[in-house]
Amino acid sequence: MHTILVVDDDAAHRLMLQAVLTDEGYEVAEADDGATAVAAVKAAFYDLILMDVRMTEMDGIEALEAIKQISLGIPVVLMTAYPEVPLAVKAMKLGAVDYLTKPLDTDELRLRIAKMLGHYTLSAQEQAVKTRLAEASRLIGRGAAMQTLLDTVALVAPTDTTVLILGESGTGKEVVADIIHANSDRAAQPLVKVNCAALPETLLESELFGHEKGAFTGAIAKRQGRFAVADGGTIFLDEIGEIPVSVQVKLLRVLQEQQFEPVGSSKTLTVDVRVLAATNRDLEAEIAAGRFREDLFYRLNVFPIHVPPLRERKDDIAALAEHFLEQYAEKHQRQIHGLSPRALDLLMRYEWKGNVRELENTIERSVILCREELIMPQHLPAPLQALSEDLDAETPDLEPGITLKEMEKQLILSTLKQHDGNRTKTAEALGISRRSLQMKLKEYGIS
Incomplete structure (x- = not known):
């Protein structure tokens, strides 16, 4: 219906x-x-x-x-x-x-x-994709920016198009790759992940394409490469900007022809692999510097997806914090029901240069340190505690067991008070758009 x-x-x-x-x-x-x-x-x-x-x-x-x-x-x-x-x-x-x-x-x-x-009308497959994406949004955020991203993912996931995922470290690029593969026609086949920055040039070519016995010193046995392992499925090339130019040539051929030769072999192998790649580098700047091939860039950049940094989508912080809190409270067997309003305010004010990964690590650390029902400022890392000096001393402490929604409402009210009811300044202080603030005020019945 x-x-x-x-x-x-x-x-x-x-x-x-x-x-x-x-x-x-x-x-x-x-x-x-x-x-x-x-x-x-x-x-x-x-x-x-x-x-x-x-x-x-x-x-x-x-x-x-x-x-x-x-x-x-x-x-x-x-x-x-x-x-x-x-x-x-x-x-x-x-x-x-x-x-x-x-x-x-x-x-x-x-x-x-x-x-x-x-x-x-969406097809049955696309409807299933939307259902899975709704759950996936818990991992990377539910704000307007990430919902737009997930809508884009829903369109490209069922195709075989090459996707280039762009964004700072820790924004969730690998999670996006997981979502794309899980919602593709190749979901039942392997998703093979390669961190291109973790391997030296001498080993990267062998890792990707395999090698014959005796192909180089230490090659004591024949080895299958990651592209061959991914045949029929998807390969995720993380930190693609770190691949040396010598390997880029071979990668370009795989993208163009789906063919390659293992190191030390003259036999051409053909594979059926979808390529997802990610980078935190400006590849066009790398091209200008001679460190990245322009033809490879255009082969990869068929469908670019930009994952915004956490500081540009602060409306995701509370929901992500709640998700990680549930996850790590269960893992470490802690009876923690939430964050204090002041602790949540510190999370909202912090810049999160390490993005979602840094937030996740912060919440896990806080869960381990906390012996109370709520995570308090003293359970947070020192850089966040240092922000306490900037908080309004009148921010009230609320009773244990308060929900994150109630905390969010209290945070909005206190920030409005700090800025004498000026909604534009309040939105800027909260790191959200004025429209998002208006919707929150409507949701919480704040006039």
């Missing part, structure tokens, strides 16, 4: 649409303004959104823009009683699939929706 989200601040019009759509066999959810709709899209999947343009709080155009940042693939139909050509053009540019004028012709509406759902 298809689920349609109806967004309109006119209760009577919502009720009419609900009746029409329910009669057609659709499941209908409702939202009375744009901000509520955006929150609903973050929380659940909808096959189609039918949304009014003129609404209080957040209008349909602003909500459309926010929804497309969360999930690019959801078809959105806008409705208006005030048809304006410039507005319609803007809506289409932002990704609306249709623009209807009120009062709606219900017969025409039924036909249009049926046609659109027929065109945009």
Whole structure:
């Protein structure tokens, strides 16, 4: 059954649409303004959104823009009683699939929706991908930036396209590679991982392509390379920017022809391997410096995916901290129920140069040190404790057992107070967009 989200601040019009759509066999959810709709899209999947343009709080155009940042693939139909050509053009540019004028012709509406759902409905495989991606989001974040990334992954995963994953160390590039492979047609076949930075040039070629007995000093037996092991599946080349130029030539041939010769052999091997690669380097700068082949770059850069650093998506920190806390509390058999508001505030203020990996390590260390129900600032590493001096002394301590959502609400309230209610400055201090702050205020009923 298809689920349609109806967004309109006119209760009577919502009720009419609900009746029409329910009669057609659709499941209908409702939202009375744009901000509520955006929150609903973050929380659940909808096959189609039918949304009014003129609404209080957040209008349909602003909500459309926010929804497309969360999930690019959801078809959105806008409705208006005030048809304006410039507005319609803007809506289409932002990704609306249709623009209807009120009062709606219900017969025409039924036909249009049926046609659109027929065109945009995900296949059973893609639906399964979305389900697995929702769980995977626990590993790398659930904010708008990462949801957009996961939507992109859902599109490329079922293909055989070469993917280049870009991002700083610790952002979760390997997790993205895992997700792509797990949601591909090759999921039942091996995912072979090679850290190209961990092997010297003399061994890397042999590791990737294998060697014959006696091919070089120490080659006492024939060895199968990682590409051969990955035949039928996927190979993940981590830190691809570290591969020496001499090996890049051979790698280029594999990408072009799916063929190579093991070291010391004249026999050509053919493989069927999907290539995923990752790097924290600027490969175009490496090309300019003569350290990376331009032709190899373009072979790898068929479908680039950028994983943003944690400092640019601070709305992920609380959820990631909760995930790691659950994981390591169970591993180390600790009865820890959360973080104190001050400890959470320190996590939010920290720069996280090591990204998600550094956050994970920080939470595990804190779990080991903690003998209480909540992780407190004293359980955090010294660099985070040093940030305590910058915190408002009035930030209240809350009772044990408080949820992370309650902590987040308290953090927003205290930061608003610090900035005299200025929402722009509050959003900057929290490291989130003003729109994200507005949605949080709406969610928590903060006026």
